[in-house]
Amino acid sequence: MDITSTLISEAKKGMCLQLTLINGFNLSGEITDIDSDGVILRNKDKLAAAALTAIVAWQLDLINKEEEEINIKEVEDEYTKQGTNISEDVPADDIAKILDGFHPEKDEHSEITLKKHINKAPQILLQVENDSDKKKWDSILSRYQNASKNDNLDLIEALADELIAIGNSYPGCGIFYYNAACFKVKGHNYPDASELFDRALKIDKYSNYAYNTACAYLLGGDKSKALAYLGIYFCMEYFTQDVNLWHRFCSIAKDKEEYHIFSIVFNELISKYYQLDAGTDNSLELLLKSALYVFTDVKDVRDKIITFFTFIENADNDIIEEKLDQFIDEYNFLIDKKELYKSNVDFDYIYSLLNGINIKDANKLPQPPAKAALNIKLEEDEEDIFFTGHCSTSLKRGHIYRVIPPYKYGFLKDENGINYHFKYDSIFDNIGYLDGVTEDNLFPVLFKSTPSTLANSSTDETASFICSYNLLDNMINLAQNFSKERDYPNAILELDNVLEYDPDNAEANKLKDRWTTLYEDKYKVHVDKISFQPQNPSEWKAMGDFLLNLEMHDEAIEAFNKSSENMSASSSSWYGQGIAYLKTKKYEEAIECLTTALKKNPTYYHASHAISIAYNRLGMYKEAIEHSEDVIGARPDYKDAWEQKAFALSRLGKYDSAINSYDMVLNLDPEDWDALSKKSSVLIKQDNLVMAMKCINKVLSHVPEHPDSLFTKGYIYQKQSRYQEALEYFERSLFLNSSNVKALTKKAYILAIMGEKNVAIQVIQDALDLKMTNPKTWYYKGVVHHYAEEYEEAISAYKNSLKLEPGVQRVIVCKERAEKKLDPSMELVEEKDNEINENSGDQVEDLISALNQKYSLT
CATH class of the missing domain: 1.25.40.10 (Tetratricopeptide repeat domain)
Structure with missing residues (x-):
């Protein structure tokens, strides 16, 4: 194919042309003149020319710019040709008026300029003792400068491969692949460059990596991939950073009908609108115009955007902010109702990583264990698994008002003015330096109390567990992430947990009112109604939840599989599937599903808790502890997580730490008799039978027919060789649990x-x-x-x-x-060997004794 002949035959004055030259430069503009030798382009006030022999790639807009201005009637005719009608509810003139001057498709031919490679050596090369890789880095960058000056594309390609080889030795550092991709772009190898930029982005969460990935795919002609990474870029950077690129994103989204990607990016940008003090400019209007442009063919969504756009034209900023939340909720409802999405694997995967999991720490994500590495030995301790979104332990609100130097204990008071004594080791998390606490400078906390055991105590109660208000923020963050997925029932459940601790919490009350109204008005009928012939992911999820509640676990797994066929499934759908796998003892599959839930919603501490249980069941106790600690970090009042941690510590032989964790459970819930019984089992492993018996007797005094405690008491008697009493308690335990x-x-x-x-x-x-x-x-x-x-x-x-x-x-x-x-002969042989060894030992001792005596006489 002769690409220059095709260009000459098709190109005419006034058309838009985009060129990529052999030296890597890009040119674009309206054609002023073209012949067999070259082409002249005008771009605004700039004029450029290129010889046809220097062109390696071109893209031509077959519409003449001089004829491009068309009226709205022609637009309407074009929609009719495509089988889509302009809404009769909103006049076509209104759409044209709002979109006046907004023509994203014009930027299809704007010049694409990638960000340059990075010269500074990564920190990891400066830290290693052997500096050979640092020398290689310097050499590659130096040779690249020379190769670039001489336009030596073969050498540039080879240098890129050298960088990749170094990068493979540092899998947690993406700069090697990023620079290699920049070199590939220089050599016009856009497919390889795109993949390398993508690889770098998955390691390092940098916006310029996403930008270059998108641009490389654009230069390579893959608009679908480019759209995904443009979406990622605009989730990281506010769209006003590069309006021309934003226009290109909108144009491709409209052309490809990629409503799923556009809607997620649109929601992200709206959430940043006020955070970035953008309320003083016209970026909201531009965002709404963009949405209107993309959804011009979707009547209900389009009409909703126009109505809101018309409202804000004369409204105050305070009113706009108040109504903006309502508009976004209604907009998202329409998107869901019409199922205007088609999953994009590239976008969904990277977006899930951006949602809170630092890509640099991606290796910390739980991975399904290899079956060959499994160490399944938790057979005797398996119990049924119970999960609930409600894990409150009824902490009280209070304020620390006094600390006693050297800061080992202090005092706090609750909302009713009642005083409590506390020790510093009762403070769970880092609640700041307390030496500045005074009667005039109170420190707010949440706490659990027990009757004081101190002699001559000045207070009747002791605060046995204290933590900061951070856990309320963590619950609200999880609720907000659920709301982004339109999972309002789980979002409201988290807010209920917040309000149990802090009934006057203004943020939780406001969010609950809004989400409850939205859920009941728009979602409840769709979510709560069980369809026994599900047609879409949300109906399959509802069916899965229904079956899970009925303990029909295999059937629930099948339903959740249907719900989770693409990455657009909600995190709670993956969570439900993971729980169903846990119930059926398919622990590897459970970890895989729960990991996906955690990737989509990194604040989902319930999923982390379930992962810790799965790892405990697999005998992978270190991994179980890590995930229990993740839960505790977000919700220190999550007593089940403390219990899972205690169990794993006990299995690793870390008995003191296990007892401390069980004590945390009991601080949160002094009447958790199961935890007290398990604590006694750890005490037995320490041969502390007296304390173990005290714990068991306390349990049995409150719950005389507690099967595990009856068994444990029998085991203590067995350890004391009191066999008849041991047998009695084993039989009593078996009577309750045969x-x-x-x-x-x-x-x-x-x-x-x-x-x-x-x-x-x-x-x-x-x-x-x-x-x-x-x-x-x-x-x-x-x-x-x-x-x-x-x-x-x-x-x-x-x-x-x-x-x-x-x-x-x-x-x-x-x-x-x-x-x-x-085989008694084996024992005789061993006895003979032992006798020989003993005699040999005696002879050696006699010899040493004789020598000592000799030299001492001398």
């Missing part, structure tokens, strides 16, 4: 010790019938057979235990003892 594998296992062990071997074998078999994958049960089966002198059966059971959990020393030792009992 499927308790731990209790059956211990009962069998006690029966074996007491000589009831046949009954013991039957009981341990009952335990295995309930759960064949429990290594401890197989171990105790071996012990029971060992007591019965059935050594072959004992060895077989020990081997099964070691298959399920290799390397457990006590199981290995018991297996070896059983093997010796089965």
Whole structure:
């Protein structure tokens, strides 16, 4: 194909032409003259010329600029041709009047200039001990300057590849790929450049990376990809930073009918409007014009925009701000109602990362564990999983008014003026330096109190848990993120948690009133009504929630799968699917879904809590602790997160820390008897049987038929060799919960010790019938057979235990003892070896003694 001949045959004076030259420069403007040698372009007050032999790419607007001005009647005729009619409710003249002077399509041919590469070496190269990569960096940048001057495109391409090779050694640093992409652009390799810019953006959350990614796709002719990254750029930067590029974004969005991307960007820009003190300029009008332009073909949305635009023309800023929220809610409702979206994977993925997860820290996101790395051993402690969005522990509001140097304790008072004593170790989070607290400078806090145990205390109550008001802000942030997804039920639930702590919270009350009205007027009928033949993602989600509440978990998973077929599904939809997987013990799948929920809504601490449970179930306790701490950081009053953390710490053998975490649970809820019972189990592991028994007796004094505590008391008696009493409590526990594998296992062990071997074998078999994958049960089966002198059966059971959990020393030792009992010759050989070793040792000692005596005499 001869591209210059095609250009000469098609191009005419007055048309718009955009050129990319062999040296990488771009030219654009109206054609003033063109022939077989070259072309002359006019762009405003500038005139430019290019030889046809220097052109490597061109784009021509076939509409003559002199004939471009058309009246609204022609526009209406064009819409009619496309099967879309201008609304009879809004006169065409009104649309033309608002859009007067707003022609984004004209910027389709404006020059595209990418941001330059970065010369300064990244910090990571300055920190490494071996400076060879720093020298490579300097060498590449130096050679690039020479290659660029000499227009040596082959060398520039090679230098880009060298940068990529270095970058692969520093996966958390995107600058290598960014610079490599800039080099690729210089060589007009736009496809590779686009991918490298994209790669850099996913590592480093920089707006110039998004800008260059979009521009590279534009130069490469991929408008769909360009639109996605233009959208990302304008989510990061206010659109007035580059109005021409914004016009191009609007033009492509309208042409591609990408209402999903445009609406998300539009919402982001509206939220920044007042934050950036933009109320003093005309950027709101320009945003509304942009939306009107994009939605010209969508009657309801278009009419809503025109109505609001007409309203603000003569309104005060205060009234505009008040009505703007209402307009945005109604606008978003119409977008959802008409389902004016088609998911864009490129945009949705990057946008989810921008929504609060720092891309530099993306490796901290939970990843589904590789099956080969799983360490599933949490069989005996599995319980049913209960989740609720309501996790309040009824903290009181108060103010710290006095601290006692050296700042180990102080005093606070609640809203009724009642005084409370507190110790500094009761303060959970960093609530600032308290040495400035006085009667005139009170510090607001939330706290939990218990009756004082101090002798001669000046207060009747002690504040056992204190935290700052930050947790209220965290709840409101989560509610706002839910509202962005139009998930008003979950948003309102979070606000209810806030208002339980702070009934007069002005922000929470205002948001709740607005969202409740919006939900009941526009969404409730669509969300609450269960369709048994779902047709769209929201109906599938409603079905999934319905089935999950009925504990039809497999069916719920199928429904949520339908709801989450694209990235536009809400975070709570992914969360629901993750919970359904948790309920069915598909922990890897649960982590994958919950991770997606967290990516879409990084403040979703309920998802982090569920991830910690899944990791605990997989025996991945360090990961479980990390996610429990994420929850606690946002909601220190989330006692279930403290309990998950305590469990994981106990499993890692960090018993003191585990007890501290259980104490935090009990500070928040002194009547959490399950937590107190679990704390006693950790105390037993520390051989602190006296304190463990005190905890258990306290539980049983309030809940006499608490199965776990009855079992634990039996276990304490077993540790004290009080077997008859131990057996009594194991049986009482089994009477209340006959499927308790731990209790059956211990009962069998006690029966074996007491000589009831046949009954013991039957009981341990009952335990295995309930759960064949429990290594401890197989171990105790071996012990029971060992007591019965059935050594072959004992060895077989020990081997099964070691298959399920290799390397457990006590199981290995018991297996070896059983093997010796089965083959006495092994024991005789070992005894002979021991005798030889002992004699050898005696001879050596005699020799040393003789030598010492000799030299001492000398």
